[in-house]
Amino acid sequence: MSFSLLGKGHAAAELTGFELERDSEEVSVTAQLQFELSSTVEEALLKGIPMVFVAETELLRERWYWYDKSVATSARHFRLAFQPLTRRWRLNISSGAASATGQGLALNQSFDTLQQALAAIKRISRWRVAGANELDPAVRYRFEFRFRLDLGQLPRPFQIGAIGQSEWDISVVRSEFLAPEAAK
Known part of the structure; x- marks a missing residue:
């Protein structure tokens, strides 16, 4: 028998x-995420409201005399959306926020089921965070990884309704240290 302390609908x-x-x-970085959409989020998707998930990384150089310096x-x-006419799920993956101008590079994929689309979101494979020329090999860095459902991309009425609601909270944060390269 298993149960959840998070309550019904928490994601x-x-x-x-x-x-x-x-x-x-x-x-x-390579990451495997695990989350389930709450019935509220899934219902909004089925009504044609796209959801934007954001994965962010930051590499920080440690400094004892001041705040850590952001290096990369x-x-x-x-951006996940349901297409009611075709009954398919559309996933756009880009390096920048979706804008009205549509500028920038994006990978667009279509899926038959929501589970297939979510599987593509949950799997991040060999994502280049920084080039070797941006790092000092003798310095230790702190790496920050964040993943979240971006509520700021929702239509305004949903943003107001989602504040403080646990079923809209899909987020994870991880911090790691990147050791200096071994002497050769």
Whole structure:
């Protein structure tokens, strides 16, 4: 018998797999997320309201005399929408926030089921965070990873209604240290 202390409809997120790699060319991250959409979020999707999930990374150089210095940041925006005419799910993955101008590069995919679309969102594979030339090999860095449902991208009435509601809270944060490269 299993039960949840979170209550009905709460959408907690967790990292079930996480790997931060540093090689001679780049620093990359691989992550496996686990979350379920609440019935409220799923219902909004089925009514044609797109949901935007955001994965963000930041690499910080530690400094004892001041705040840590941000060396590299990156973001991925996953815009998930249901297409009622075709009864398919559309996922747009881009490096910037969705805008009215439609500028920037984006990967667009269609899926038959919501589960297939969510599986693509939950799997982040070898995402390049920083190039080796941006890092000092002798310095230790702190790496921050954040994933969340971006409530700021919802229509205004939903933003107001979602404040403080646990069924709209899908987020996870992870912090790791990136050790200096071993002496060669």
